[in-house]
Amino acid sequence: MTLQSSASPLVASNDKAVARAEQSHLDWWSIAAIAPAITILLGFLFLFFYGVFQSLTDLKFGRTLVHFVGLNNYAALIKSDDFWNSIRATLVYAGSAVVAEAAFGLALAKLFATEVIVARLMRPVILLPLVLPPMSVALMWTTMMDPQSGILNYLLSLAGIARFAWISDPNTAMFSLVLIDVWTYTPFFALIIFAGLQGINEEVREAARVNGAKGWATFVHIELPLIAPYILIAAVFRLIESLNQFDIIFGTTQGGPGDSTSVLSVRAYIIAFQNLAFGRGAALMVVNWMIVLVGTFAMVKLWRVVRQRVS
Numbered sequence: 001m002t003l004q005s006s007a008s009p010l011v012a013s014n015d016k017a018v019a020r021a022e023q024s025h026l027d028w029w030s031i032a033a034i035a036p037a038i039t040i041l042l043g044f045l046f047l048f049f050y051g052v053f054q055s056l057t058d059l060k061f062g063r064t065l066v067h068f069v070g071l072n073n074y075a076a077l078i079k080s081d082d083f084w085n086s087i088r089a090t091l092v093y094a095g096s097a098v099v100a101e102a103a104f105g106l107a108l109a110k111l112f113a114t115e116v117i118v119a120r121l122m123r124p125v126i127l128l129p130l131v132l133p134p135m136s137v138a139l140m141w142t143t144m145m146d147p148q149s150g151i152l153n154y155l156l157s158l159a160g161i162a163r164f165a166w167i168s169d170p171n172t173a174m175f176s177l178v179l180i181d182v183w184t185y186t187p188f189f190a191l192i193i194f195a196g197l198q199g200i201n202e203e204v205r206e207a208a209r210v211n212g213a214k215g216w217a218t219f220v221h222i223e224l225p226l227i228a229p230y231i232l233i234a235a236v237f238r239l240i241e242s243l244n245q246f247d248i249i250f251g252t253t254q255g256g257p258g259d260s261t262s263v264l265s266v267r268a269y270i271i272a273f274q275n276l277a278f279g280r281g282a283a284l285m286v287v288n289w290m291i292v293l294v295g296t297f298a299m300v301k302l303w304r305v306v307r308q309r310v311s
Contacts, residue, residue: 055283061276073283082259082267086284090263090291092174093249094242097181098235104182105189106231110219112190113197126187134184138251141180142167145252167253170260177261180248185241189234196230197223229310232303239299243292264288 055073059066077083108126111119129137144150145166153163166176200223208218246265249255255262255270262270264284272281 051282052286054279055286057279059279059282061278069279073280074287076280077283077287082262083284085259086262086264086267087287087291089174089259089261090243090265090288093177093181093245093261093263094239094295096174096178097185097242098238100178100182101186101189101238102231102235104186105234106193108186108190109193109197109227112194126190129184130187132184134247135251137180137184138248141176141183142252145176168257170257173253173257173260177249177252180252181242181245184248185238188238189231192230192234193227196227200226226310229303229307232299232306236296236299236303239295240292243288243295264291 056068056070057066058069058072108122112123112126113119132140144152147153147163147165147168150166152166156162156164165172167173204222204226205218208222213221244265245263246269249261249263250266250269253261255266265288268281268284268288271284272278275281
């Protein structure tokens, strides 16, 4: 009895020591697993805050002495008409592209949900625009939109329509860029919305039909409210990318003609890498980031409200 009672505390302490050793071993493995992600995150944070610091200086290429100027770069931007024109172009481009892509993506998703021959033919090729590099897309559409030898004007001439200026005219350049963006990223909306349509219980549709709801009424009052969170989450990602869009715009118009398509990202590139005013260019990108942040928070808030109502 005495030997058993004295041995039990020793066994319990050994078990605790083993458990403690195993726990520390697992912790080290966990730290090692997430270390690359933490390193990359810290790298991005360092670059971001360094960019914010640059926006508060008069940093220019070739200048060895850099002065801290505070908010002078931002004050100069606010007084510039080009700055407000860039904000307008950025918001017009992003808003028009996201709304159009959501509408066309919804139409494509409804088409894919059917069994018609067109839907079967389009499903395998719908992802092709998404896998193309944005700069390649820009160069391809620039060739197609050439006012003299472009294939788009040739097709319009077959229908008896006069030549269209496309990206060569300040009045039509923004429309042309939105058209390119819609062609490229509408499949993103279509796939996400199609997944939402596939997730709707068929019994819900059947109950609507039993109650006398026709096809359009079923879509408007049943399907559309249920897939609204899918539309909004796709819109969040596309809004972020559209507000930061650079490749397609710079590859086609480089912000022209004039300043008609000079969005914030393109103007920041021109100021920083062509005018070599890195401080002023960094200030533009910080403003762009703030617009993206506000727009994203608003869309996520709307998504949560809609998702709660659907739930």
